[in-house]
Amino acid sequence: MKTKIFGIIFLFSLIISSIALQSSIKIEAAGITPTVTPSAQTVSANANITLVFTPVTPITNGSTINVSFPSGYTGGTALTNTDVTVTGTNITSTVEASFTATSFISTLTTSANVTTAVTIVIGGTNRLTTPAAAGNYPFSVATSVGDSGANFQYVGQANVVQVRALVPVSLSFVIRDSADAANTNTCDMGTLSLAAVGSCSYRLKIGSNAASYAVSVATSGNFTNGSYNFANAAPTLITAGTETYGAVITPGAVTNGSVVLAGPYSAGANSVNYTNTIAATLLTITGQNNPGATGDTTNTSLVTHNAAISNTTASGLYTQTVTYTVLPTF
Amino acid sequence: MFKKIIAIIGICSFIATFLFISHGNVNVSSQNQTQIRGLILSPALQEIETEPGQSYQIDLDIRNDTTDKTYNLIHTTSTFEAVGEEGVPVLKDFGPDDQQKTWIGYPEPLINLEPGQGKITQVTLSIPKEATPGAYYFALIIGETPKQSTDSNQVLINSSVGTLLFVNVLGDIDKQVSFDQFELDKQIYDPFFDSMSIKYKIRVTGNAFLRPSGNIFIGTQESTGAITLNPDKRIILPNSARQFQTFIPADHQLPGFSSETSNNLKSRNIEAVKKPWFGQKDIEAKIIYTDANQDVSQQIVRTKVIFFPWKSLLLVLILIGLLVLMYYIYKIISVKIKESKKSAK
Numbered sequence: 001m002k003t004k005i006f007g008i009i010f011l012f013s014l015i016i017s018s019i020a021l022q023s024s025i026k027i028e029a030a031g032i033t034p035t036v037t038p039s040a041q042t043v044s045a046n047a048n049i050t051l052v053f054t055p056v057t058p059i060t061n062g063s064t065i066n067v068s069f070p071s072g073y074t075g076g077t078a079l080t081n082t083d084v085t086v087t088g089t090n091i092t093s094t095v096e097a098s099f100t101a102t103s104f105i106s107t108l109t110t111s112a113n114v115t116t117a118v119t120i121v122i123g124g125t126n127r128l129t130t131p132a133a134a135g136n137y138p139f140s141v142a143t144s145v146g147d148s149g150a151n152f153q154y155v156g157q158a159n160v161v162q163v164r165a166l167v168p169v170s171l172s173f174v175i176r177d178s179a180d181a182a183n184t185n186t187c188d189m190g191t192l193s194l195a196a197v198g199s200c201s202y203r204l205k206i207g208s209n210a211a212s213y214a215v216s217v218a219t220s221g222n223f224t225n226g227s228y229n230f231a232n233a234a235p236t237l238i239t240a241g242t243e244t245y246g247a248v249i250t251p252g253a254v255t256n257g258s259v260v261l262a263g264p265y266s267a268g269a270n271s272v273n274y275t276n277t278i279a280a281t282l283l284t285i286t287g288q289n290n291p292g293a294t295g296d297t298t299n300t301s302l303v304t305h306n307a308a309i310s311n312t313t314a315s316g317l318y319t320q321t322v323t324y325t326v327l328p329t330f
Numbered sequence: 331m332f333k334k335i336i337a338i339i340g341i342c343s344f345i346a347t348f349l350f351i352s353h354g355n356v357n358v359s360s361q362n363q364t365q366i367r368g369l370i371l372s373p374a375l376q377e378i379e380t381e382p383g384q385s386y387q388i389d390l391d392i393r394n395d396t397t398d399k400t401y402n403l404i405h406t407t408s409t410f411e412a413v414g415e416e417g418v419p420v421l422k423d424f425g426p427d428d429q430q431k432t433w434i435g436y437p438e439p440l441i442n443l444e445p446g447q448g449k450i451t452q453v454t455l456s457i458p459k460e461a462t463p464g465a466y467y468f469a470l471i472i473g474e475t476p477k478q479s480t481d482s483n484q485v486l487i488n489s490s491v492g493t494l495l496f497v498n499v500l501g502d503i504d505k506q507v508s509f510d511q512f513e514l515d516k517q518i519y520d521p522f523f524d525s526m527s528i529k530y531k532i533r534v535t536g537n538a539f540l541r542p543s544g545n546i547f548i549g550t551q552e553s554t555g556a557i558t559l560n561p562d563k564r565i566i567l568p569n570s571a572r573q574f575q576t577f578i579p580a581d582h583q584l585p586g587f588s589s590e591t592s593n594n595l596k597s598r599n600i601e602a603v604k605k606p607w608f609g610q611k612d613i614e615a616k617i618i619y620t621d622a623n624q625d626v627s628q629q630i631v632r633t634k635v636i637f638f639p640w641k642s643l644l645l646v647l648i649l650i651g652l653l654v655l656m657y658y659i660y661k662i663i664s665v666k667i668k669e670s671k672k673s674a675k
Contacts, residue, residue: 168372168373168374168391169372169373169374169375170370170371170372170373170374170391171370171371171372171374171491172367172368172369172370172371172395172491173368173369173489173490173491174367174368174369174396174399174489175487175489182398183367183396183398183399184487185474185477185486185487185488185489186477186484186485186486186487187484187485187486187487188482188483188484189482189483189484189485190482190483191482191483192483198483200484200485202487205367205368206368207368207370208374210374211562212416212417212562213374214418214419216420216421218421223485279408279420279421279422280420281413281418281420284416284418293367305485307483317481317482317483318483319483319484319485319486320485320486321476321477321485321486321487321488322485322486322487322488323473323476323487323488323489323490324487324488324489324490325421325469325471325473325489325490325491325492326489326490326491326492327374327410327419327421327469327491327492327493327494328374328375328419328493328494329416329417329418329419330375330412330417330419330494330496330564330565
């Protein structure tokens with residue numbers, strides 16, 4: 001029985017001690033965050049300044065509030081009791097005194113503890129004037145019951161950072177295989193036969209932040225073995241057994257606009273003559289394009305070269321060089 | 331009970347109607363942020379206005395944005411001409427009489443770029459003292475060096491990118507600009523339900539290129555805002571014209587009236603513009619361009635249009651008609667209910 005009583009007393013004492021400890025911590029320090037209005041002000045401005053804070057520790061009758069501000073503000077010593085008003089629930093009257101260049105003290109008479117927002121308006125006949133130099137200036141509030149905190153008034157846009165950047169127009173271009181899986185610089189039709197149309201494809205992958213741009217194409221001329229030139233499409237649907245060489249261009253899309261295939265190269269499934277040696281506009285693109293890193297068969301344009309041979313096509317190794325150039329429009 | 335139902339139907343129809351009026355289509359789009367790979371060149375376009383005898387160094391930022399390809403690049407220079415009225419450049423070789431063919435130099439004509447490598451490459455522009463005043467154009471191209479064919483029937487493909495350089499050599503320069511065309515798609519607009527399409531063509535004559543700016547005003551600028559005349563800051567070459575089109579979308583769409591909005595015409599230049607809701611107004615266009623470092627303003631064209639909310643009025647009349655119809659339906663139902671109650675008694 002005695003052991004139980006001692007145990008209970010011990011537990012009670014532990015609880016009371018911890019409560020007392022917590023209470024003492026609360027009494028020692030309580031942070032508040034006053035608001036300052038206007039929070040931004042021009043330099044050398046003569047205007048009212050309003051501080052509002054909510055006490056963490058209840059303000060009791062006779063408590064004081066110490067308000068301090070940086071020395072850059074002028075007019076602090078000219079302030080009087082009538083130039084500062086302190087209001088809030090349960091505050092019946094206040095007296096402001098001890099005005100210096102950087103502070104004053106307000107003594108509160110209250111009808112009950114003040115636990116809600118307290119508003120301090122600095123400015124009446126006399127006011128504070130903001131510093132001549134731009135800067136971020138702290139106003140601090142400390143109550144005699146242990147609350148304290150500060151906040152800034154931003155003077156002369158010292159809290160404003162103008163961010164400027166020039167984004168130049170850029171163009172990017174790469175030739176990719178037909179699946180947009182790898183870079184390529186060749187389109188290989190392999191060994192051509194009478195029985196089938198030889199073909200190969202690749203993609204023009206263009207990216208830009210420009211409003212519009214164009215792709216031009218120029219070739220080395222005919223698809224040739226050096227002495228014999230393939231017959232060219234006119235445009236033509238190339239079929240096996242009839243010697244013809246040409247290309248089908250399938251314009252893709254762009255992420256923010258449209259792609260227009262130039263008339264001479266637009267023939268649907270028919271192959272077009274693709275042997276111009278003077279650069280000609282192939283695609284005109286309006287709008288920014290941001291194709292995916294790989295596998296983008298939407299925002300890329302497909303070029304397919306087709307060739308068919310006949311019984312009279314000379315043997316040999318046939319080649320052609322095609323150069324694409326991406327330029328901005330203007 | 332019937333009274334309540336009819337009241338609820340009336341309220342619902344009002345709400346639906348106002349929701350329909352006040353909400354247009356909302357298009358939500360997302361853009362993927364993946365990296366673009368390939369040969370990247372920046373800036374894409376440059377212009378210089380200078381006295382003869384001056385030299386310039388132009389920096390081009392070139393980058394190999396691939397992970398597995400080494401670029402062996404070569405600088406080349408062409409001139410170009412504008413085809414059509416869209417400002418599409420078509421490359422041309424310099425002619426034998428083109429004095430500007432020797433003005434461009436490359437301290438480093440060949441460049442190798444490893445995957446991920448970037449480089450600032452210099453281009454020099456040297457304008458001789460005896461250069462004839464006027465406009466000159468250059469396409470500064472960086473491209474892959476031609477490859478050798480292998481042992482297969484194949485097409486070798488080279489890629490290149492270029493920047494356009496516009497040079498006005500000062501001296502006896504003549505800059506003239508005018509409107510070739512200024513047309514609206516309608517003469518009477520409902521300010522709430524009609525889009526506006528303004529087509530205009532600006533022509534530059536003389537011997538210098540221009541980048542005209544300016545505005546189109548509906549009524550007065552203060553009341554309606556201004557439309558930017560050349561929103562993409564296009565350059566117009568001498569003795570050529572450029573076609574523009576500005577599209578002011580309708581605030582609302584009515585069923586049966588097709589949306590005329592297109593990506594090309596959903597301009598960035600009309601956000602501040604509000605159509606007057608009533609009255610005859612001037613549509614006035616003003617061009618500004620720079621000449622000898624002075625802004626020259628020319629008030630060129632003006633036309634009149636009428637703003638009248640006829641579709642809006644029609645809609646209000648339809649609503650009133652519906653309300654009247656609902657009232658009469660309510661009355662008929664009420665009478666029938668009373669009659670049925672009487673007969674029941």
